[in-house]
Amino acid sequence: MSFTSSIMYFFAGFIIAFLFPRIPILMITRGKGFNLVFPEHPAPVPLSPKLTQRVLHMRMIYWMGFIVSLVPLVFGLASVKWGNAAFGFGLWISSGWFILSRLQTFIGGPKPPWTLDMAQQLQIIMDETKSIQNCCSMPVAEWRVLTVSCARCDAKLSDLPRPDLGRKRMDGFFLGGLRLLMTDGYPVIDYDDDSKNNINDSEE
Numbered sequence: 001m002s003f004t005s006s007i008m009y010f011f012a013g014f015i016i017a018f019l020f021p022r023i024p025i026l027m028i029t030r031g032k033g034f035n036l037v038f039p040e041h042p043a044p045v046p047l048s049p050k051l052t053q054r055v056l057h058m059r060m061i062y063w064m065g066f067i068v069s070l071v072p073l074v075f076g077l078a079s080v081k082w083g084n085a086a087f088g089f090g091l092w093i094s095s096g097w098f099i100l101s102r103l104q105t106f107i108g109g110p111k112p113p114w115t116l117d118m119a120q121q122l123q124i125i126m127d128e129t130k131s132i133q134n135c136c137s138m139p140v141a142e143w144r145v146l147t148v149s150c151a152r153c154d155a156k157l158s159d160l161p162r163p164d165l166g167r168k169r170m171d172g173f174f175l176g177g178l179r180l181l182m183t184d185g186y187p188v189i190d191y192d193d194d195s196k197n198n199i200n201d202s203e204e
């Protein structure tokens, strides 16, 4: 096998193992039927038990990627041993990297984009808007790109930036998917979205 074809096999393995564990987040929940209760991306999402449940689902799918990544890892090892070594090495490096980066969470690395804590925080904000009327007489909490705010009076209820919520993305499947691959679901501080959803923030 020539050097060039080895490199190509390596990158093929690398890309396959890169995409593989991310497929659940890219595919599950993007269908229209899954998102009937939510406004279309990138509109703010009203806080509701459904939204809290969605955050928990996204969290579950995120960790599912961890298990899914074991497939290319095992295939990679098998391929290094019995098949195309360059291809197997690509698979192995990429999924190994993925697993290590996810494990960082447990040693004080960045938190996943969706956490139990986040779901609880949303629940607390929702309960507060029902009991304590802290901003206006009928608060309606909604999740904007950078904050949870009241849809009626624009008061900021929390500084919780919104991660991807599994909705079909405005920029389409491929561009949206590419963006998801780059951000890994973390909130994007995007000036376009920012100006659409937080016009009043800039006027304050």
Ligand SMILES: [Zn+2]
Pocket (backbone or CB within 6 Å): 135, 136, 137, 138, 139, 140, 150, 151, 152, 153, 154, 155
């Ligand atoms: Zn209000």
